[in-house]
Amino acid sequence: MAAVQETVEQVRSIDVDQYKYGFETQIESEKAPKGLSEEVIRFISAKKEEPEWMLEWRLDAYRRWLNMSEPTWARVDFPQIDFQDLYYYAAPKKFKAPKSLDEVDPEILKTYEKLGIPLREQEILAGVEVPEGERPKIAVDAVFDSVSVATTFKEELKAAGVIFMPISEALREHPDLVKKYLGSVVPTTDNFYATLNSAVFSDGSFVYIPPGVRCPMELSTYFRINEKNTGQFERTLIIADAGSYVSYLEGCTAPQRDENQLHAAVVELVVLDDAEIKYSTVQNWYPGDAEGKGGIYNFVTKRGDCRGKNSKISWTQVETGSAITWKYPSCVLRGEGSSGEFYSIAISNGRQQVDSGTKMIHLGKNTTSRIISKGISAGRSNNTYRGLVSAHKKALGARNFTNCDSLLIGDQCGAHTVPYIEAKNPKAQFEHEATTSKISEDMLFYCMQRGLSQEDAVALVVNGFVRDVLQQLPMEFAVEAQKLISISLEGSVG
Amino acid sequence: MTPLLEIRDLHAEIAGGRKIINGMNLTINPGEVHAIMGPNGAGKSTLSYVLSGKPGYEVTGGEVIFRGVNLLELSPDERAAQGLFLCFQYPLEIPGVSNMAFLHTAANSQRKQRGEPELTSPELVRKVRELGKKLGIDTDMLKRPVNVGFSGGEKKRNETLQMMLLEPYLSILDEADSGLDIDALKVVSNGVNLMRSPERSMLVITHYQRLLDYIVPDVVHVFAAGRIVHTGGKELALELEATGYAQYQNEAA
Numbered sequence: 001m002a003a004v005q006e007t008v009e010q011v012r013s014i015d016v017d018q019y020k021y022g023f024e025t026q027i028e029s030e031k032a033p034k035g036l037s038e039e040v041i042r043f044i045s046a047k048k049e050e051p052e053w054m055l056e057w058r059l060d061a062y063r064r065w066l067n068m069s070e071p072t073w074a075r076v077d078f079p080q081i082d083f084q085d086l087y088y089y090a091a092p093k094k095f096k097a098p099k100s101l102d103e104v105d106p107e108i109l110k111t112y113e114k115l116g117i118p119l120r121e122q123e124i125l126a127g128v129e130v131p132e133g134e135r136p137k138i139a140v141d142a143v144f145d146s147v148s149v150a151t152t153f154k155e156e157l158k159a160a161g162v163i164f165m166p167i168s169e170a171l172r173e174h175p176d177l178v179k180k181y182l183g184s185v186v187p188t189t190d191n192f193y194a195t196l197n198s199a200v201f202s203d204g205s206f207v208y209i210p211p212g213v214r215c216p217m218e219l220s221t222y223f224r225i226n227e228k229n230t231g232q233f234e235r236t237l238i239i240a241d242a243g244s245y246v247s248y249l250e251g252c253t254a255p256q257r258d259e260n261q262l263h264a265a266v267v268e269l270v271v272l273d274d275a276e277i278k279y280s281t282v283q284n285w286y287p288g289d290a291e292g293k294g295g296i297y298n299f300v301t302k303r304g305d306c307r308g309k310n311s312k313i314s315w316t317q318v319e320t321g322s323a324i325t326w327k328y329p330s331c332v333l334r335g336e337g338s339s340g341e342f343y344s345i346a347i348s349n350g351r352q353q354v355d356s357g358t359k360m361i362h363l364g365k366n367t368t369s370r371i372i373s374k375g376i377s378a379g380r381s382n383n384t385y386r387g388l389v390s391a392h393k394k395a396l397g398a399r400n401f402t403n404c405d406s407l408l409i410g411d412q413c414g415a416h417t418v419p420y421i422e423a424k425n426p427k428a429q430f431e432h433e434a435t436t437s438k439i440s441e442d443m444l445f446y447c448m449q450r451g452l453s454q455e456d457a458v459a460l461v462v463n464g465f466v467r468d469v470l471q472q473l474p475m476e477f478a479v480e481a482q483k484l485i486s487i488s489l490e491g492s493v494g
Numbered sequence: 495m496t497p498l499l500e501i502r503d504l505h506a507e508i509a510g511g512r513k514i515i516n517g518m519n520l521t522i523n524p525g526e527v528h529a530i531m532g533p534n535g536a537g538k539s540t541l542s543y544v545l546s547g548k549p550g551y552e553v554t555g556g557e558v559i560f561r562g563v564n565l566l567e568l569s570p571d572e573r574a575a576q577g578l579f580l581c582f583q584y585p586l587e588i589p590g591v592s593n594m595a596f597l598h599t600a601a602n603s604q605r606k607q608r609g610e611p612e613l614t615s616p617e618l619v620r621k622v623r624e625l626g627k628k629l630g631i632d633t634d635m636l637k638r639p640v641n642v643g644f645s646g647g648e649k650k651r652n653e654t655l656q657m658m659l660l661e662p663y664l665s666i667l668d669e670a671d672s673g674l675d676i677d678a679l680k681v682v683s684n685g686v687n688l689m690r691s692p693e694r695s696m697l698v699i700t701h702y703q704r705l706l707d708y709i710v711p712d713v714v715h716v717f718a719a720g721r722i723v724h725t726g727g728k729e730l731a732l733e734l735e736a737t738g739y740a741q742y743q744n745e746a747a
Binding site for chain 1: 546547548549550569570571573574575579580582585586588589590591596599600601603604607639656660
């Protein structure tokens with residue numbers, strides 16, 4: 001109940017049409033030359049002091065990319081992107097991988113402070129009066145434009161055997177692990193944007209949880225695009241070895257700009273026998289203004305491979321930002337008895353376009369998956385759920401449950417549901433439920449007659465609508481998500 | 495005595511459509527319980543919507559003064575904060591929002607608007623549980639989403655709970671007895687009677703005399719063709735039960 005109250009207060013305290021993370025940080029940055037070429041890729045690879053095989057891997061992806069074309073099947077509409085008019089690498093100037101937080105540019109730390117990210121371990125540790133265990137510990141890796149600027153709690157994680165570091169650093173310190181798993185879930189040939197990412201990715205997080213280890217804290221990466229005309233291409237690779245568990249959180253924001261910025265990330269998850277990864281995202285890239293000017297193009301490939309027996313992947317996402325979202329966090333259920341989950345809240349307002357969903361690919365016996373998707377469209381936005389559930393011939397006893405609900409606010413938005421279901425064996429059981437509803441005037445009037453303002457009434461009804469999914473988020477994120485939901489729906493009624 | 499509610503020559507219609515309220519006058523003093531009885535389609539429910547400010551109805555003439563302010567200028571939530579409560583004939587369901595959370599949000603929204611201190615969670619929970627006991631509402635019903643899967647009787651008890659928590663000056667009960675069995679009817683009327691006080695008033699809208707056995711009115715009005723055509727004491731309800739509304743309908747036409 002406090003959470004609802006909080007949402008209500010949040011709405012009240014913020015002006016309509018205000019993207020709170022829209023500030024820009026003034027720091028000098030070093031960029032690769034504009035445009036994309038083998039030289040630029042060599043430049044990035046050299047900057048990262050990468051091994052030779054990595055450069056070859058990138059170049060191979062680049063050459064393939066040159067022969068690929070952009071996918072056009074999504075229900076989104078935007079002008080052709082000029083890929084030669086972008087910067088593919090931007091790093092804060094004088095950037096030398098910092099040894100400790102004290103070496104990080106204070107301007108950058110200030111940025112993260114503004115975002116409310118507790119980068120400074122001291123701040124967390126300073127809470128001495130808080131009894132042990134009550135304040136959740138979260139280790140943060142912060143990615144600023146193309147480079148990772150700080151990772152916290154390194155020592156404590158190291159003691160547990162957990163590797164959590166920028167992927168560029170992992171390439172130097174744990175090249176064998178990276179080489180073994182990189183591209184094993186999302187191959188360089190996968191799709192236009194993933195291939196582009198493989199060629200030019202600049203940084204991202206690398207996580208390895210050794211066998212039998214339950215990661216002692218939540219891991220989190222915060223992405224921030226700051227530079228103008230810069231694409232952000234981060235690459236995240238998470239490996240949960242046999243019997244291990246990790247919960248990983250991802251958050252993103254960007255300054256408010258008139259031009260569109262490109263974000264094409266790749267996330268790969270590998271889960272071995274009896275291991276579990278819980279991956280949560282709160283995506284709040286700048287969505288553009290009310291008329292659709294500016295905003296992030298978010299073209300992201302996220303996929304997890306349940307490689308081991310009884311392994312599990314759970315994706316939870318709250319998508320409120322970006323001008324265009326093209327994103328389908330998926331699970332390949334390869335190991336016998338493995339399971340995949342996808343919980344999603346996708347909110348679109350203004351002129352936002354969302355085409356998002358998931359793929360549950362059942363390959364192994366007795367694999368199970370569950371999809372709960374809540375789409376909310378307001379303003380003049382379009383919100384599409386696109387999903388695939390498939391069972392391979394050998395996936396006997398595969399089961400899926402899908403529940404896909406859309407809520408419309410106003411009469412100028414659209415909600416679309418495009419489910420694909422393929423069962424190649426007769427022993428698979430798939431269930432699909434879908435509803436589309438409109439926030440009714442009667443419901444709002446009922447709330448208002450009890451004393452709620454119109455905006456509070458909308459927030460209350462929407463929070464009720466997404467409750468099943470919010471409950472899946474780690475507590476800290478759930479509060480943030482709830483605030484975001486009400487902020488993104490401001491001015492959506494009346 | 496300053497009236498609590500004064501309706502003067504009120505005219506209203508469904509937006510862009512039919513005229514429903516047609517020159518209505520009514521004065522309710524603090525502490526009084528008024529019953530409005532009338533045939534189906536007389537505009538009784540419309541009256542409750544117009545007073546509470548439901549969108550889709552247009553006031554084309556007259557005025558409504560409630561506690562000294564022009565009620566028609568206020569938004570529905572402002573009217574609620576002023577102390578006007580509508581007990582819905584068909585309460586709405588709000589999936590995913592727990593009953594307790596809804597009560598908390600409603601009570602504090604009103605308090606905030608009035609500049610009063612908000613209730614803390616423990617204060618509210620205590621209060622709601624106390625009231626719940628009087629209405630046979632258990633903890634489980636408070637955890638469930640608002641009205642979702644509630645029986646007709648549970649919904650009406652829930653409306654009564656909201657009313658008792660929000661402590662309005664004027665409660666409009668729109669067909670409070672519809673869908674109730676005799677036991678539920680007793681529980682609901684008992685709750686309403688507990689609310690009676692020298693500063694609180696009720697406007698009870700009903701077809702049947704039955705409800706008025708339990709909530710005994712001070713004044714009974716006959717409502718036909720969009721206005722009050724006859725007014726009497728509580729015995730008028732019994733008379734109507736015997737004679738029906740036909741004579742008044744002719745009178746109104």
